[in-house]
Amino acid sequence: MVNIVYRHSGTLGALTYTGKGSKLTAVEVDENFAGIVIALSDLETQLAAGFAIMDIDVDDPLNPTMMIITLDSYETFNIPLPVATFRPRGPWGNDMGLARLDIVDVAGLGQFWVQVAHTTPSAPEEFDPEALDGEGNNLYAVFTTFAAMLHWVGEYDAGELRKVYDVFFHDDYGVFLVEEDHEMADDFDPFAEGVGPLYRWIAAKPHFPVETVSTTTYTITPLDIGKYLRFTHVDGCVITFDVDLAFPAGGKIHMRQAGDGPIIFNEGSLFTINPPRDGYDSTSQYKGATFCAVFLSQGECDLIGPHGAELVS
Numbered sequence: 673m674v675n676i677v678y679r680h681s682g683t684l685g686a687l688t689y690t691g692k693g694s695k696l697t698a699v700e701v702d703e704n705f706a707g708i709v710i711a712l713s714d715l716e717t718q719l720a721a722g723f724a725i726m727d728i729d730v731d732d733p734l735n736p737t738m739m740i741i742t743l744d745s746y747e748t749f750n751i752p753l754p755v756a757t758f759r760p761r762g763p764w765g766n767d768m769g770l771a772r773l774d775i776v777d778v779a780g781l782g783q784f785w786v787q788v789a790h791t792t793p794s795a796p797e798e799f800d801p802e803a804l805d806g807e808g809n810n811l812y813a814v815f816t817t818f819a820a821m822l823h824w825v826g827e828y829d830a831g832e833l834r835k836v837y838d839v840f841f842h843d844d845y846g847v848f849l850v851e852e853d854h855e856m857a858d859d860f861d862p863f864a865e866g867v868g869p870l871y872r873w874i875a876a877k878p879h880f881p882v883e884t885v886s887t888t889t890y891t892i893t894p895l896d897i898g899k900y901l902r903f904t905h906v907d908g909c910v911i912t913f914d915v916d917l918a919f920p921a922g923g924k925i926h927m928r929q930a931g932d933g934p935i936i937f938n939e940g941s942l943f944t945i946n947p948p949r950d951g952y953d954s955t956s957q958y959k960g961a962t963f964c965a966v967f968l969s970q971g972e973c974d975l976i977g978p979h980g981a982e983l984v985s
Contacts, residue, residue, distance in 0.1 A: 908936060
Protein backbone atom coordinates (compact mmCIF):
# COMPACT_ATOMS: atom_id res chain seq x y z
CA MET A 673 0.00 0.00 0.00
CA VAL A 674 1.42 3.36 -1.06
CA ASN A 675 1.57 5.88 1.78
CA ILE A 676 0.28 9.11 0.19
CA VAL A 677 0.46 12.44 2.03
CA TYR A 678 -2.61 14.62 1.35
CA ARG A 679 -3.10 18.31 2.01
CA HIS A 680 -6.89 18.23 2.48
CA SER A 681 -9.26 15.55 3.89
CA GLY A 682 -12.03 14.10 1.72
CA THR A 683 -13.65 11.15 -0.04
CA LEU A 684 -13.22 10.07 -3.63
CA GLY A 685 -15.27 7.04 -4.68
CA ALA A 686 -14.55 4.26 -2.17
CA LEU A 687 -11.40 6.08 -0.88
CA THR A 688 -11.55 8.26 2.24
CA TYR A 689 -8.35 10.16 3.05
CA THR A 690 -7.09 12.56 5.75
CA GLY A 691 -4.99 15.55 4.86
CA LYS A 692 -2.23 17.22 6.90
CA GLY A 693 -4.01 20.59 6.72
CA SER A 694 -1.11 22.52 5.17
CA LYS A 695 1.00 22.70 2.03
CA LEU A 696 3.10 19.64 1.21
CA THR A 697 6.85 19.98 1.32
CA ALA A 698 8.95 19.26 -1.74
CA VAL A 699 10.12 16.00 -0.14
CA GLU A 700 6.50 14.88 0.53
CA VAL A 701 5.54 15.58 -3.10
CA ASP A 702 8.54 13.61 -4.37
CA GLU A 703 7.74 10.69 -2.04
CA ASN A 704 4.12 10.64 -3.27
CA PHE A 705 5.28 10.34 -6.90
CA ALA A 706 7.96 7.80 -6.02
CA GLY A 707 5.47 5.61 -4.15
CA ILE A 708 3.07 5.61 -7.09
CA VAL A 709 5.89 4.72 -9.51
CA ILE A 710 6.97 1.81 -7.29
CA ALA A 711 3.37 0.51 -7.01
CA LEU A 712 2.85 0.68 -10.79
CA SER A 713 6.17 -1.12 -11.34
CA ASP A 714 5.14 -3.92 -8.97
CA LEU A 715 1.76 -4.23 -10.72
CA GLU A 716 3.40 -4.47 -14.13
CA THR A 717 5.69 -7.20 -12.85
CA GLN A 718 2.75 -9.16 -11.43
CA LEU A 719 0.73 -8.82 -14.63
CA ALA A 720 3.69 -9.97 -16.72
CA ALA A 721 4.22 -13.03 -14.51
CA GLY A 722 0.50 -13.79 -14.21
CA PHE A 723 -1.29 -15.69 -11.46
CA ALA A 724 -3.14 -18.97 -11.90
CA ILE A 725 -6.35 -19.94 -10.11
CA MET A 726 -5.43 -22.43 -7.43
CA ASP A 727 -8.91 -23.11 -6.01
CA ILE A 728 -12.58 -22.22 -6.45
CA ASP A 729 -14.90 -22.80 -3.52
CA VAL A 730 -18.17 -21.57 -2.01
CA ASP A 731 -18.90 -20.33 1.47
CA ASP A 732 -21.67 -22.89 2.16
CA PRO A 733 -22.11 -26.05 0.03
CA LEU A 734 -25.81 -26.38 0.97
CA ASN A 735 -26.75 -22.71 0.62
CA PRO A 736 -23.97 -20.89 -1.24
CA THR A 737 -24.03 -17.11 -1.36
CA MET A 738 -20.36 -16.41 -2.16
CA MET A 739 -17.86 -17.90 -4.63
CA ILE A 740 -14.28 -17.79 -3.32
CA ILE A 741 -11.42 -17.76 -5.88
CA THR A 742 -7.88 -18.35 -4.58
CA LEU A 743 -4.85 -17.57 -6.77
CA ASP A 744 -1.52 -19.32 -6.51
CA SER A 745 -0.28 -16.12 -4.89
CA TYR A 746 -2.74 -17.01 -2.09
CA GLU A 747 -4.69 -13.86 -2.81
CA THR A 748 -8.47 -14.48 -2.57
CA PHE A 749 -11.46 -12.86 -4.24
CA ASN A 750 -15.03 -13.17 -2.92
CA ILE A 751 -17.71 -12.94 -5.61
CA PRO A 752 -21.36 -12.71 -4.46
CA LEU A 753 -23.63 -15.29 -6.09
CA PRO A 754 -27.15 -14.41 -7.30
CA VAL A 755 -29.86 -16.12 -5.26
CA ALA A 756 -33.18 -17.04 -6.89
CA THR A 757 -36.06 -15.90 -4.70
CA PHE A 758 -39.19 -17.82 -5.61
CA ARG A 759 -42.51 -16.54 -4.25
CA PRO A 760 -45.46 -18.97 -3.88
CA ARG A 761 -48.69 -17.29 -5.04
CA GLY A 762 -51.19 -20.14 -4.69
CA PRO A 763 -53.69 -21.16 -7.40
CA TRP A 764 -53.45 -19.49 -10.81
CA GLY A 765 -56.43 -17.20 -11.48
CA ASN A 766 -57.79 -14.66 -13.94
CA ASP A 767 -56.70 -10.97 -13.76
CA MET A 768 -53.80 -11.93 -11.49
CA GLY A 769 -50.64 -9.77 -11.45
CA LEU A 770 -47.57 -12.02 -11.55
CA ALA A 771 -43.90 -11.13 -11.18
CA ARG A 772 -40.87 -13.05 -12.43
CA LEU A 773 -40.10 -16.07 -10.18
CA ASP A 774 -43.67 -16.20 -8.77
CA ILE A 775 -44.89 -19.80 -8.34
CA VAL A 776 -48.50 -20.65 -9.24
CA ASP A 777 -50.45 -23.88 -8.69
CA VAL A 778 -52.47 -25.32 -11.57
CA ALA A 779 -54.83 -28.17 -10.67
CA GLY A 780 -54.09 -31.32 -12.62
CA LEU A 781 -50.80 -30.01 -14.07
CA GLY A 782 -48.50 -28.99 -11.24
CA GLN A 783 -46.66 -25.82 -10.25
CA PHE A 784 -45.24 -23.30 -12.70
CA TRP A 785 -42.75 -20.48 -12.19
CA VAL A 786 -43.27 -17.19 -13.97
CA GLN A 787 -40.52 -16.27 -16.44
CA VAL A 788 -41.95 -12.93 -17.60
CA ALA A 789 -43.93 -10.53 -15.41
CA HIS A 790 -47.50 -10.19 -16.67
CA THR A 791 -51.20 -9.99 -15.75
CA THR A 792 -53.20 -13.14 -16.42
CA PRO A 793 -56.11 -12.92 -18.90
CA SER A 794 -59.67 -12.26 -17.78
CA ALA A 795 -62.34 -14.98 -17.44
CA PRO A 796 -63.29 -17.25 -19.09
CA GLU A 797 -59.71 -17.74 -20.35
CA GLU A 798 -57.93 -20.70 -18.71
CA PHE A 799 -54.28 -21.37 -17.87
CA ASP A 800 -52.10 -22.02 -20.92
CA PRO A 801 -48.71 -23.59 -20.07
CA GLU A 802 -47.49 -22.64 -23.57
CA ALA A 803 -48.51 -18.96 -23.32
CA LEU A 804 -46.08 -16.42 -24.83
CA ASP A 805 -45.52 -12.71 -24.37
CA GLY A 806 -45.55 -10.24 -27.26
CA GLU A 807 -41.92 -11.06 -28.10
CA GLY A 808 -42.37 -14.83 -28.24
CA ASN A 809 -40.98 -15.57 -24.75
CA ASN A 810 -42.60 -18.28 -22.62
CA LEU A 811 -44.56 -16.86 -19.70
CA TYR A 812 -44.24 -20.08 -17.65
CA ALA A 813 -41.90 -22.98 -16.99
CA VAL A 814 -42.64 -26.21 -15.11
CA PHE A 815 -41.54 -26.01 -11.48
CA THR A 816 -43.06 -29.19 -10.05
CA THR A 817 -45.14 -31.80 -11.88
CA PHE A 818 -48.63 -32.69 -10.69
CA ALA A 819 -47.58 -36.25 -9.78
CA ALA A 820 -44.75 -34.99 -7.57
CA MET A 821 -47.18 -32.77 -5.65
CA LEU A 822 -49.66 -35.48 -4.64
CA HIS A 823 -49.70 -36.38 -0.97
CA TRP A 824 -51.30 -39.66 0.12
CA VAL A 825 -53.06 -39.24 3.50
CA GLY A 826 -54.86 -42.60 3.78
CA GLU A 827 -58.54 -43.10 4.51
CA TYR A 828 -61.18 -40.38 4.84
CA ASP A 829 -61.09 -38.98 8.37
CA ALA A 830 -63.93 -36.65 9.47
CA GLY A 831 -62.76 -33.46 11.17
CA GLU A 832 -59.24 -33.58 9.73
CA LEU A 833 -57.83 -30.59 7.84
CA ARG A 834 -57.01 -31.55 4.27
CA LYS A 835 -54.97 -29.46 1.85
CA VAL A 836 -54.76 -29.10 -1.92
CA TYR A 837 -53.13 -32.18 -3.54
CA ASP A 838 -53.93 -34.48 -0.60
CA VAL A 839 -55.18 -37.86 -1.86
CA PHE A 840 -57.39 -40.14 0.23
CA PHE A 841 -59.56 -43.26 -0.01
CA HIS A 842 -63.21 -43.44 1.00
CA ASP A 843 -64.60 -46.90 1.61
CA ASP A 844 -67.91 -46.25 -0.17
CA TYR A 845 -66.70 -44.23 -3.17
CA GLY A 846 -63.01 -44.73 -3.96
CA VAL A 847 -59.97 -42.45 -4.33
CA PHE A 848 -60.18 -38.63 -4.33
CA LEU A 849 -57.90 -35.63 -4.81
CA VAL A 850 -58.45 -32.57 -2.58
CA GLU A 851 -58.75 -29.38 -4.65
CA GLU A 852 -59.32 -26.83 -1.83
CA ASP A 853 -58.05 -26.61 1.75
CA HIS A 854 -60.90 -27.50 4.12
CA GLU A 855 -61.96 -29.52 7.16
CA MET A 856 -63.52 -32.91 6.38
CA ALA A 857 -67.25 -33.10 7.16
CA ASP A 858 -68.76 -35.83 9.33
CA ASP A 859 -70.70 -37.17 6.33
CA PHE A 860 -68.62 -37.30 3.16
CA ASP A 861 -70.14 -35.69 0.07
CA PRO A 862 -68.06 -36.39 -3.05
CA PHE A 863 -69.78 -33.49 -4.82
CA ALA A 864 -69.30 -30.88 -2.05
CA GLU A 865 -68.18 -27.41 -3.12
CA GLY A 866 -66.36 -24.45 -1.59
CA VAL A 867 -65.19 -21.81 -4.05
CA GLY A 868 -65.28 -24.71 -6.53
CA PRO A 869 -65.44 -28.52 -6.18
CA LEU A 870 -63.64 -29.73 -3.05
CA TYR A 871 -62.73 -33.10 -4.60
CA ARG A 872 -61.75 -34.69 -7.86
CA TRP A 873 -62.75 -38.33 -8.27
CA ILE A 874 -59.57 -40.20 -9.29
CA ALA A 875 -60.70 -43.83 -9.15
CA ALA A 876 -63.66 -45.92 -8.04
CA LYS A 877 -63.24 -48.77 -5.59
CA PRO A 878 -61.25 -51.69 -7.02
CA HIS A 879 -64.48 -53.69 -7.11
CA PHE A 880 -68.06 -53.38 -5.93
CA PRO A 881 -70.24 -56.19 -4.65
CA VAL A 882 -73.08 -57.48 -6.77
CA GLU A 883 -76.35 -56.24 -5.24
CA THR A 884 -79.83 -57.73 -5.61
CA VAL A 885 -82.81 -55.36 -5.76
CA SER A 886 -86.07 -57.11 -4.93
CA THR A 887 -88.34 -54.04 -4.69
CA THR A 888 -90.65 -52.57 -7.36
CA THR A 889 -89.06 -49.12 -7.15
CA TYR A 890 -85.44 -48.02 -6.83
CA THR A 891 -83.83 -44.55 -6.68
CA ILE A 892 -80.29 -44.20 -7.95
CA THR A 893 -77.79 -42.60 -5.49
CA PRO A 894 -74.07 -41.76 -5.76
CA LEU A 895 -73.30 -44.98 -3.89
CA ASP A 896 -74.47 -46.92 -6.95
CA ILE A 897 -71.60 -45.77 -9.16
CA GLY A 898 -69.67 -48.84 -10.34
CA LYS A 899 -72.19 -51.33 -8.94
CA TYR A 900 -73.82 -54.27 -10.68
CA LEU A 901 -77.52 -54.24 -9.76
CA ARG A 902 -79.71 -57.32 -10.39
CA PHE A 903 -83.49 -56.64 -10.34
CA THR A 904 -85.48 -59.73 -9.36
CA HIS A 905 -89.10 -58.69 -8.58
CA VAL A 906 -91.70 -60.62 -10.59
CA ASP A 907 -93.55 -57.38 -11.35
CA GLY A 908 -90.41 -55.57 -12.43
CA CYS A 909 -88.87 -52.37 -11.03
CA VAL A 910 -89.18 -48.66 -11.82
CA ILE A 911 -85.75 -46.97 -11.61
CA THR A 912 -85.72 -43.21 -10.92
CA PHE A 913 -82.86 -40.82 -11.60
CA ASP A 914 -82.88 -37.59 -9.61
CA VAL A 915 -82.02 -34.52 -11.72
CA ASP A 916 -79.84 -33.19 -8.87
CA LEU A 917 -77.69 -36.32 -8.94
CA ALA A 918 -74.25 -34.87 -9.78
CA PHE A 919 -72.40 -37.95 -10.98
CA PRO A 920 -68.94 -37.36 -12.44
CA ALA A 921 -68.72 -37.66 -16.22
CA GLY A 922 -67.94 -41.26 -17.13
CA GLY A 923 -69.45 -42.78 -13.98
CA LYS A 924 -71.14 -46.11 -14.79
CA ILE A 925 -73.84 -48.33 -13.28
CA HIS A 926 -74.54 -51.82 -14.63
CA MET A 927 -78.06 -53.29 -14.35
CA ARG A 928 -79.72 -56.61 -15.27
CA GLN A 929 -83.30 -57.85 -15.44
CA ALA A 930 -82.71 -60.98 -13.37
CA GLY A 931 -86.44 -61.71 -12.77
CA ASP A 932 -89.54 -62.00 -14.90
CA GLY A 933 -90.58 -58.35 -14.47
CA PRO A 934 -89.10 -55.60 -16.70
CA ILE A 935 -86.76 -52.77 -15.75
CA ILE A 936 -88.56 -49.48 -16.37
CA PHE A 937 -86.38 -46.37 -16.56
CA ASN A 938 -88.17 -43.35 -15.13
CA GLU A 939 -86.25 -40.23 -16.14
CA GLY A 940 -87.58 -38.00 -13.42
CA SER A 941 -88.75 -34.41 -13.81
CA LEU A 942 -85.75 -33.10 -15.75
CA PHE A 943 -83.33 -36.02 -15.99
CA THR A 944 -82.48 -37.07 -19.55
CA ILE A 945 -81.83 -40.69 -20.51
CA ASN A 946 -80.50 -41.11 -24.03
CA PRO A 947 -82.03 -44.48 -25.09
CA PRO A 948 -80.05 -47.28 -26.77
CA ARG A 949 -81.95 -46.52 -29.99
CA ASP A 950 -83.73 -43.34 -31.06
CA GLY A 951 -87.47 -43.78 -31.54
CA TYR A 952 -87.70 -46.63 -28.99
CA ASP A 953 -88.22 -46.66 -25.24
CA SER A 954 -85.74 -48.08 -22.74
CA THR A 955 -87.93 -50.65 -20.93
CA SER A 956 -86.29 -54.09 -20.90
CA GLN A 957 -88.09 -56.65 -23.08
CA TYR A 958 -86.89 -59.95 -21.67
CA LYS A 959 -85.32 -61.67 -18.70
CA GLY A 960 -81.55 -61.37 -18.88
CA ALA A 961 -81.50 -57.94 -20.54
CA THR A 962 -78.44 -56.04 -19.30
CA PHE A 963 -77.84 -52.29 -19.37
CA CYS A 964 -75.08 -49.82 -18.55
CA ALA A 965 -75.86 -46.21 -17.64
CA VAL A 966 -72.93 -43.89 -18.48
CA PHE A 967 -73.24 -40.42 -16.95
CA LEU A 968 -72.37 -37.47 -19.20
CA SER A 969 -73.03 -34.59 -16.82
CA GLN A 970 -75.50 -33.59 -14.15
CA GLY A 971 -78.98 -34.60 -15.31
CA GLU A 972 -78.02 -36.74 -18.33
CA CYS A 973 -76.78 -40.23 -19.12
CA ASP A 974 -76.44 -42.59 -22.07
CA LEU A 975 -78.10 -45.99 -21.74
CA ILE A 976 -76.25 -48.87 -23.38
CA GLY A 977 -78.15 -52.13 -23.93
CA PRO A 978 -81.12 -53.62 -25.83
CA HIS A 979 -83.80 -51.11 -26.86
CA GLY A 980 -87.44 -51.36 -25.87
CA ALA A 981 -90.66 -51.02 -27.85
CA GLU A 982 -91.04 -48.60 -30.73
CA LEU A 983 -92.52 -45.27 -29.71
CA VAL A 984 -95.78 -44.24 -31.36
CA SER A 985 -95.96 -40.58 -32.32
